Amino acid sequence: MAGRDITEGRAERAIAVDVGIVSTSTYWQNTSDSYDVAVGGQPFFYAINDARPYIRQTAPYKKEQFDNGKEPGEQSLTGWWIRSQPSFHSGEGIKFYDPSVGEAVEYRFTDSENVDVWTKGQVTLLKDVVSTHLTNGTVVGTDHQHTNQHVRSIQWSSTNGVLLHDEFDVEKISTSGTVTKFIDYTSGTDRKVFAICDDGVNAYWITNKTVGANQRLTMFKKPLSGDSTTGSSNPSASGDVTRMFQSGDIEIIYATMEFVKDRIVLCVNNQVYEVTTSATSLPTPIYTNPNTNYHYTSVAASGPAIYTAGHSGIYSTIQKYTLSSLGGMPSLTSAVVAAELPAGEIIEKLFYYLGYMMIGTNKGIRAAVVSDQDGSINYGPLIVETTQPCYDFAARDRFIWCAAGIGALDAGLYRIDLGNELETLRFAYAKDLQVAQSAEHYTTGVAFLGATNRLAFCTAYNTTTGAIYLESESTLAPTGFITTGYIRYGTLEPKNFKRLLARGNFDYGSLVLETVDKDGVEYDHITYEAGVTAVEVGTSNPDTAQEYVAYKFVLNRDATTTSQGPIFKGYQAKATIATPRQRVMKFPVYCFDIETDRYNVVSGYEGKALARLQLLEGVEENGDVVTWQDLTTGESRQVVIEELTFTRMTPPDKRFDGFGGVIDITIRTV
Numbered sequence: 001m002a003g004r005d006i007t008e009g010r011a012e013r014a015i016a017v018d019v020g021i022v023s024t025s026t027y028w029q030n031t032s033d034s035y036d037v038a039v040g041g042q043p044f045f046y047a048i049n050d051a052r053p054y055i056r057q058t059a060p061y062k063k064e065q066f067d068n069g070k071e072p073g074e075q076s077l078t079g080w081w082i083r084s085q086p087s088f089h090s091g092e093g094i095k096f097y098d099p100s101v102g103e104a105v106e107y108r109f110t111d112s113e114n115v116d117v118w119t120k121g122q123v124t125l126l127k128d129v130v131s132t133h134l135t136n137g138t139v140v141g142t143d144h145q146h147t148n149q150h151v152r153s154i155q156w157s158s159t160n161g162v163l164l165h166d167e168f169d170v171e172k173i174s175t176s177g178t179v180t181k182f183i184d185y186t187s188g189t190d191r192k193v194f195a196i197c198d199d200g201v202n203a204y205w206i207t208n209k210t211v212g213a214n215q216r217l218t219m220f221k222k223p224l225s226g227d228s229t230t231g232s233s234n235p236s237a238s239g240d241v242t243r244m245f246q247s248g249d250i251e252i253i254y255a256t257m258e259f260v261k262d263r264i265v266l267c268v269n270n271q272v273y274e275v276t277t278s279a280t281s282l283p284t285p286i287y288t289n290p291n292t293n294y295h296y297t298s299v300a301a302s303g304p305a306i307y308t309a310g311h312s313g314i315y316s317t318i319q320k321y322t323l324s325s326l327g328g329m330p331s332l333t334s335a336v337v338a339a340e341l342p343a344g345e346i347i348e349k350l351f352y353y354l355g356y357m358m359i360g361t362n363k364g365i366r367a368a369v370v371s372d373q374d375g376s377i378n379y380g381p382l383i384v385e386t387t388q389p390c391y392d393f394a395a396r397d398r399f400i401w402c403a404a405g406i407g408a409l410d411a412g413l414y415r416i417d418l419g420n421e422l423e424t425l426r427f428a429y430a431k432d433l434q435v436a437q438s439a440e441h442y443t444t445g446v447a448f449l450g451a452t453n454r455l456a457f458c459t460a461y462n463t464t465t466g467a468i469y470l471e472s473e474s475t476l477a478p479t480g481f482i483t484t485g486y487i488r489y490g491t492l493e494p495k496n497f498k499r500l501l502a503r504g505n506f507d508y509g510s511l512v513l514e515t516v517d518k519d520g521v522e523y524d525h526i527t528y529e530a531g532v533t534a535v536e537v538g539t540s541n542p543d544t545a546q547e548y549v550a551y552k553f554v555l556n557r558d559a560t561t562t563s564q565g566p567i568f569k570g571y572q573a574k575a576t577i578a579t580p581r582q583r584v585m586k587f588p589v590y591c592f593d594i595e596t597d598r599y600n601v602v603s604g605y606e607g608k609a610l611a612r613l614q615l616l617e618g619v620e621e622n623g624d625v626v627t628w629q630d631l632t633t634g635e636s637r638q639v640v641i642e643e644l645t646f647t648r649m650t651p652p653d654k655r656f657d658g659f660g661g662v663i664d665i666t667i668r669t670v
Contacts, residue, residue: 380425
């Protein structure tokens with residue numbers, strides 16, 4: 001009979017080939033034929049013998065590298081993945097450390113407390129702080145959180161200290177902590193001191209005094225050498241308190257003042273005044289803001305200009321006043337808006353230093369460049385976002401200290417390094433002096449104790465009284481820490497972090513080494529101290545592979561000599577890759593047109609060998625992931641075909657026939 005019988009299948013395929021495929025072309029299930037192996041749904045018989053063995057081995061997971069990194073040796077080492085950090089002088093503010101980012105990340109860290117990181121190559125404990133006087137003024141306001149404390153550096157009778165304004169009272173506090181009353185108003189009888197400044201010899205302040213049934217602006221001055229017993233706030237009394245003038249129709253609601261460029265710039269409510277130190281009457285305002293709801297918060301000066309800052313509701317601006325002279329004493333021109341901050345960001349304090357205008361706001365701290373020509377300013381992004389407003393600044397050398405609190409509860413300062421600009425108008429910063437609080441206390445003022453290098457900062461009343469704190473002359477903080485950025489070696493693959501070593505001098509105090517996992521859980525490893533050699537330690541916890549970890553180093557001062565503590569100079573961490581190893585398998589298979597399995601079941605057709613070979617070659621060329629099945633053991637893995645070698649040969653016996661040979665297949669698991 002002409003043609004093919006239906007039992008012979010299609011002209012190009014036998015029935016047995018089709019019925020073995022149950023779902024997709026990438027998976028094979030034996031039916032009538034007992035094949036040994038399948039690759040991408042193509043079944044084969046093994047052609048294994050002594051000359052053609054089946055080989056399984058671990059795929060290479062390392063590659064030779066040459067060292068082209070900034071830190072010699074770390075990129076060329078095999079085995080351990082190494083991360084070291086010899087300095088932390090670029091401050092905090094990162095979350096991850098990746099070597100490719102460069103120095104802007106390389107010498108930074110995530111968090112710190114009570115440590116000095118600003119000397120390159122070492123970390124030490126900061127000085128301790130001591131509370132010397134309680135404060136009672138609160139941070140108040142409906143549309144704005146106004147502070148009732150101000151701290152100023154002063155010197156009187158060769159004594160260094162600060163002038164502390166605290167609502168109704170003003171005290172002089174010396175380096176020894178001695179408190180001298182300077183102004184002593186009575187709450188409920190007098191009105192508070194709204195603003196105060198000094199010219200190095202005299203202090204000047206304003207308050208409201210009763211005139212008939214009204215409260216009216218009154219300005220006083222008094223030598224810094226005086227105290228509350230050498231004169232009276234009552235203008236009719238004798239003593240060294242001088243009532244400069246009293247306004248007939250102005251009641252102070254908000255006020256700020258500063259002695260700049262040999263004059264007092266006084267801002268009361270929405271008006272700005274230029275007052276001489278010998279004034280006997282309130283002058284005509286040089287500027288009245290047309291917005292009657294506008295009130296001022298700060299005054300500062302640069303080389304060519306004077307600035308005032310304030311706000312109306314959620315909108316805050318900086319005004320500039322340039323100096324003009326027609327042959328006489330320079331006077332201020334009217335205000336020009338020099339900068340406007342984003343809605344909702346309120347300026348609390350302006351402070352000019354080393355060519356930069358520091359801007360403290362309710363969101364944090366910014367820096368601005370000031371033009372030497374016309375005093376125009378160009379401010380940058382937030383250097384640090386703070387949990388409380390930044391109310392005040394102090395400066396020494398290249399550093400700025402900011403009264404901005406530490407976290408949600410602790411009072412303290414941030415320090416900014418103007419000598420280390422990481423990006424345009426973004427400088428290195430870190431937490432500085434601080435004191436733990438049990439309630440939320442805003443840090444409201446900061447100043448140096450006279451001409452010394454010791455700081456003082458104060459806090460406001462909130463639930464409990466605030467205080468002014470003086471930096472200790474020699475005693476270190478009891479403890480502090482520094483936490484690195486998370487280390488991930490530039491890859492998201494899991495790693496085994498196994499070794500850690502710290503360097504430094506631990507003759508005084510101690511250094512505790514800890515690992516911090518991605519959830520913030522801390523694991524102690526070892527404590528370095530006098531008599532304990534700083535050895536590399538195994539970090540067995542966390543005990544599972546991690547995508548990344550950080551390290552925390554806790555510094556503790558010496559128990560006997562409280563002026564001494566450990567000197568931490570850097571660390572080295574070691575890890576290994578934890579990615580599951582891949583397998584490479586090489587095995588030979590028969591590929592003939594007609595083949596017979598171990599049970600003498602014959603399958604195939606003319607052209608089958610070439611078709612299967614071409615299908616495999618197509619998968620190899622595309623790099624597709626396919627399923628490999630060892631049908632003799634039941635093992636199944638996803639693989640890519642790394643190499644195919646086809647050797648055409650004579651069929652091995654009568655069970656094999658037609659075109660064909662042996663394919664050597666090399667696969668790699670994925």
